[in-house]
Amino acid sequence: MDELIKKIKHYKLEDIIKIEENDLQYKSLEKLYKNIKNKDIFCPLVVANSIICYQLSSSWEDYWEEFSLYFWNKDINIIKDLEIFIKNSKWNKRFVETKTKRIKKLKNFLDDFINNEKHYINNLELLQNTLSKTLNQKNNAKTIVFWVKMFVYASRIKYNKKIIFPFEIPIPIDSRLTKIYNLYNNNKKLDISSFYEKLSRELKIPPLHLDWLIWTNFNNLIEK
Numbered sequence: 009m010d011e012l013i014k015k016i017k018h019y020k021l022e023d024i025i026k027i028e029e030n031d032l033q034y035k036s037l038e039k040l041y042k043n044i045k046n047k048d049i050f051c052p053l054v055v056a057n058s059i060i061c062y063q064l065s066s067s068w069e070d071y072w073e074e075f076s077l078y079f080w081n082k083d084i085n086i087i088k089d090l091e092i093f094i095k096n097s098k099w100n101k102r103f104v105e106t107k108t109k110r111i112k113k114l115k116n117f118l119d120d121f122i123n124n125e126k127h128y129i130n131n132l133e134l135l136q137n138t139l140s141k142t143l144n145q146k147n148n149a150k151t152i153v154f155w156v157k158m159f160v161y162a163s164r165i166k167y168n169k170k171i172i173f174p175f176e177i178p179i180p181i182d183s184r185l186t187k188i189y190n191l192y193n194n195n196k197k198l199d200i201s202s203f204y205e206k207l208s209r210e211l212k213i214p215p216l217h218l219d220w221l222i223w224t225n226f227n228n229l230i231e232k
Contacts, residue, residue: 009203012192013210015229016221021172024217027224032069034161040076041165049084051125052118054162056086058155059114059143060107066099074099087115110143117142129163132156133176150180157216172214179204179215184226191230 028034041050057075064071078093090111094100100107117139121128128135136156140147160171179185181200189200198206208215222229 009192009194009207009210012188012207012229016225017211019211019213019221021213021217024213024221025170025172028161028217028220029164033072033158034165036069036072036076037158037161038165040079041162043080045081045083047166048122049086050166051159051162052122053079053084053086053090055121055155055159056090056111056114056118058158059110059139059151060090060094060100061154061158062151063102064099065101071097071099086118087111113142125163128159129167129169129171132160132174135159136177148178148180150182153177153180153216173216175208175214177214177216179208179219185219185222188222188226188229 037054040054041047044050044053061068061071066074074097075093079089082089091108094104094107094111120138136147136152139155140149140152143152145152156177157173160173163169164171178201181204185204186200189203193200193203195203204215204218208218211218213221
């Protein structure tokens with residue numbers, strides 16, 4: 009782990025946030041907020057789309073651009089129009105029926121979310137657990153954690169506020185993180201979750217921000 013820390017310790021949290029906000033997904037959200045007719049449903053629309061953003065036929069960047077452009081200057085019913093969008097999406101063609109069922113599960117949740125949006129900004133763990141129960145998934149599932157991440161992005165844009173991920177929300181483990189773990193885990197007593205929790209604390213960077221740092225530096229990090 010010490011070798012990994014040496015490679016990325018020069019990054020500060022402020023640096024990572026700047027990188028996040030120059031990401032193409034983030035830029036697509038900025039354009040959507042600028043062009044959406046009803047600003048009040050911007051965050052609910054973004055988070056509803058987040059739960060069906062998997063098994064894409066394109067990069068996430070291309071998909072979020074398609075999503076953004078589709079909802080410009082429209083009167084929007086989130087559930088109804090997101091179902092129509094996904095059935096006609098160029099880049100989200102897999103498991104459409106399953107994803108449509110997910111969208112329908114959100115109706116009661118979205119009613120609560122719209123009324124408590126600002127409260128959830130300051131209680132991201134509560135939001136994580138609420139969505140986990142709504143979708144009957146573990147609260148550390150990648151889809152749930154990604155949902156929280158996109159809500160934070162949308163909230164930064166809408167409220168022009170610096171919002172930091174809490175340390176308590178874990179990094180979503182995937183193949184990239186597993187490869188880094190296998191390369192740099194010198195302490196064989198640490199399982200993969202403990203490894204990233206310790207790395208996050210050592211660097212003083214919350215896990216979800218650390219995830220982005222590793223993603224953007226992945227090719228360099230695997231070249232030991």
